[in-house]
Amino acid sequence: MEPMSVHQLVPDADHLRTRFSQAMSDMYKKEVPLYADLLSIVAEVDDKVSREKLPSRHRIERHGAIRLGTAQELRTIARLFALFNMHPVGYYDLSVVGFPLHATAFRPLTSSALANNPFRVFTSLLRLDLLPQSTRILAEKTLSRRNIFSDRLLELLKKAEFHGLLVDDQDELLTEAMKVFRWHSTATVSHETYTEMNAVHPMIADIVSFPSAHINHLTPRTLDIDMVQEIMIRRDMPAKERIEGPPRRNCGVLLRQTSFKALEEQVWFIDSGGNARDDYHTARFGEVEQRGAAVTDKGRELYDSLLAKTNALAKQKKANEEEYQHILRVVFTEYPDTWLELHTQGLVFFEYRLTGKRPSTTEYKDTQKLSDLLEEGIVEYEPIVYEDFLPISAAGIFTSNLRGFSNKEIQNSQGNRLLLEESLGAKIQEPISLYEKMQEESLEECRKGLGLALILVE
Structure with missing residues (x-):
């Protein structure tokens, strides 16, 4: 045998x-x-x-x-x-x-x-x-x-x-x-x-x-x-x-x-x-x-526009490498650089998870706004890695x-x-669709964990 x-x-x-x-x-x-x-x-x-x-x-x-x-x-x-x-x-x-x-x-x-x-x-x-x-x-x-x-x-x-x-x-x-x-x-x-x-x-x-x-x-x-x-x-x-x-x-x-x-x-x-x-x-x-972090369509459009602006300015000024890097840093100050801003403006994809904290109020509805859950510290988020x-x-x-x-x-x-x-x-699969799915699935896990009918994303 x-x-x-x-x-x-x-x-x-x-x-x-x-x-x-x-x-x-x-x-x-x-x-x-x-x-x-x-x-x-x-x-x-x-x-x-x-x-x-x-x-x-x-x-x-x-x-x-x-x-x-x-x-x-x-x-x-x-x-x-x-x-x-x-x-x-x-x-x-x-x-x-x-x-x-x-x-x-x-x-x-x-x-x-x-x-x-x-x-x-x-x-x-x-x-x-x-x-x-x-x-x-x-x-x-x-x-x-x-x-x-x-x-x-x-x-x-x-x-x-x-x-x-x-x-x-x-x-x-x-x-x-x-x-x-x-x-x-x-x-x-x-x-x-x-x-x-x-x-x-x-x-x-x-x-x-x-x-x-x-x-x-x-x-x-x-x-x-x-x-x-x-x-x-x-x-x-x-x-x-x-x-x-x-x-x-x-x-x-x-x-x-x-x-x-x-x-x-x-x-x-x-x-x-x-x-x-x-x-x-x-x-x-x-x-x-x-x-x-993986960026949304809105985040990518902003990135591409700032990169194009950088390259146009560098070409116009006939910039050397040091000058190019300076132009790049200055131009990209227009791209928000805190996770709160990036989240608020919808520029980056995030995964959500429960913190373990329970609602402070006894009136806990079947439907909750994501913004309220975040503000109360019931849900937190971290950026999804760009793969x-x-x-x-x-x-x-x-x-x-x-x-x-x-x-x-x-x-x-x-x-x-x-x-x-x-x-x-x-x-060939689209990266954006995969990031969207990862974000949605993490939110669904939070919904199930909280026993909610719906989490509203504004």
Whole structure:
């Protein structure tokens, strides 16, 4: 008789996602030693600035980024991520900075899953429709010959989808999955082909020329990105000049990101005669982020308008980096910077919870106003973390790591969400809808806990 564990299904996709993210981090430490140095800096900074115990998710929190070449690759990666309870959220058009890419982020969807481990993978897909015909044909031909997924991984995916993932299959699944994201220093194309694609856009060469969807960065979260940036510079790490996103605030919103610049890595090319030659490829870098609150549509409109105003003033004044940062801080004083103001003006999403305090009056109606419950201290709130990305900030980091390379013709094109969804074979969820749902569900929990028929939100 076989032991029971052979037939036991994996009960917890959240636990498996944590194992997946840790395996990814362990692999990337070996491949990019500067990433390990960055983790050390982040831990040092967070220990300095944290005044209370951090949520369990914080120390393990990461986001990764990969680039894929075909719709088939995207659909298969979606199947893999689904086993880890990670689903496509948000459409990101990277043509705005001249990149022939669009993207979505695979991540958990619910408050409980995010609290366990919010691992995200920003997943870009090459837009063949934006490439010159000769480059498109070359890319299609090259990509048609590769398979970034092992036969055993595909077997395990099929088995998991039809019968559920067995506990005894976990280790093998993770081992096979890591092969998808591993770096390879030998290209699958000739140096001539690589050079041709690189001249059109380095992203094309990076996606098409290698046998895997290598991670191009893995990003920890910090409590103080400004301090991390200062230490990176002090320790002679090749830090990016600008922290992308909003300025430093008392009440952080959205996302702030910085990075150390991409490594020049030696790559070998084998020609048709079996002769080898080397060159250097620039793709992988180290990023760090500080996450703020998720903003409502109203909050996002205000953010976008202030960022546009900042950029217009900086352009008008031909501002250098120091002047740009000053303009950014001054302009963003228009964005409220207390949680009370942000809540009152409906600029940020919040989760509500009961404090344990009971109403002071004996006349407790079936319907209560949220404002009254908050004023009496019966209900309290905290901001919902922004779990997604900012295309302009991501593009700013990507561009800095390509030495400013951008293709103006691509930049004049438009995003195509329908095309990405067709490639994916599924609808992409809207971040705003997910935050709204989290806020509504927390309010519903308060209603049930208080035994009310309704909580009125004015």
